[in-house]
Amino acid sequence: LAKTTQPISMDSYEGQEVNITCSHNNIATNDYITWYQQFPSQGPRFIIQGYKTKVTNEVASLFIPADRKSSTLSLPRVSLSDTAVYYCLVGAGDDKIIFGKGTRLHILP
Amino acid sequence: GAVVSQHPSRVICKSGTSVKIECRSLDFQATTMFWYRQFPKQSLMLMATSNEGSKATYEQGVEKDKFLINHASLTLSTLTVTSAHPEDSSFYICSAKPHLEQYFGPGTRLTVT
Numbered sequence: 001l002a003k004t005t006q007p008i009s010m011d012s013y014e015g016q017e018v019n020i021t022c023s024h025n026n027i028a029t030n031d032y033i034t035w036y037q038q039f040p041s042q043g044p045r046f047i048i049q050g051y052k053t054k055v056t057n058e059v060a061s062l063f064i065p066a067d068r069k070s071s072t073l074s075l076p077r078v079s080l081s082d083t084a085v086y087y088c089l090v091g092a093g094d095d096k097i098i099f100g101k102g103t104r105l106h107i108l109p
Numbered sequence: 110g111a112v113v114s115q116h117p118s119r120v121i122c123k124s125g126t127s128v129k130i131e132c133r134s135l136d137f138q139a140t141t142m143f144w145y146r147q148f149p150k151q152s153l154m155l156m157a158t159s160n161e162g163s164k165a166t167y168e169q170g171v172e173k174d175k176f177l178i179n180h181a182s183l184t185l186s187t188l189t190v191t192s193a194h195p196e197d198s199s200f201y202i203c204s205a206k207p208h209l210e211q212y213f214g215p216g217t218r219l220t221v222t
C-alpha cells in the first residue's frame with residue numbers, strides 16, 4: 001500500500017486558488033489517486049480521482065506528473081465553506097484504503 | 110454518486126453494554142465494506158474489512174472479540190461494540206466501493222458513559 005505525505009495544515013484566503021500537494025513515492029502501476037474532503041463529524045466526501053496527467057470536475061482539478069510520485073489538488077476560488085481536512089489516498093480495486101494524516105485547510109475571510 | 114448510510118448517527122450507552130451500528134449501501138451492492146474509527150483531531154483508522162458471507166479481516170491491534178462485524182447481505186454490514194468502555198467513545202465510519210472510488214457513510218458518534 002502506497003504511503004502518502006501531505007502538509008499538515010494550510011491557510012488561504014477567500015477567492016484564492018489553493019493547491020495541496022501529496023507525495024506517494026511508492027505508488028504501484030495499477031494504483032489510482034483519490035482525494036477526499038472531510039468536515040467535522042462527517043464522513044469523508046469524494047472530490048476527485050485520477051490516474052495520470054490532469055483531471056478536472058466541477059469542484060477541483062487534479063494534476064499528476066508523468067512519474068506519478070506526487071499529485072496536486074487544485075481548488076479554484078475557495079470560500080469559507082472549503083475549510084476542511086483534505087486526504088490524498090492511493091490504491092486500486094478492492095484494496096483497503098489507509099488514511100494518512102491529511103491536510104487541514106483553513107480559509108480566512 | 111453512490112450512497113452509504115449509517116444508523117444510528119449518535120448513540121450513548123453505559124459502560125459494559127453493547128451497541129450495534131449499521132452500515133447500508135443504498136443504491137449498490139457491496140461485497141466488501143470497511144469500518145474506520147476516528148478520534149478527535151485525528152485521521153481515520155481502518156479497523157476491519159467486512160466481507161459478505163465470510164469472516165471479517167481485522168487490522169493489527171483491533172480486538173475481533175470486542176468489535177464484532179457481520180456482513181449478512183450485499184447491502185448491510187454491522188459493527189457491534191461489545192462490553193463498551195469510555196475509551197471506545199469515538200466516531201465510527203463505514204465505507205464501500207461500488208467502483209474505483211470509495212464512498213463513506215455519515216458516521217456514528219458513540220459515547221460510552
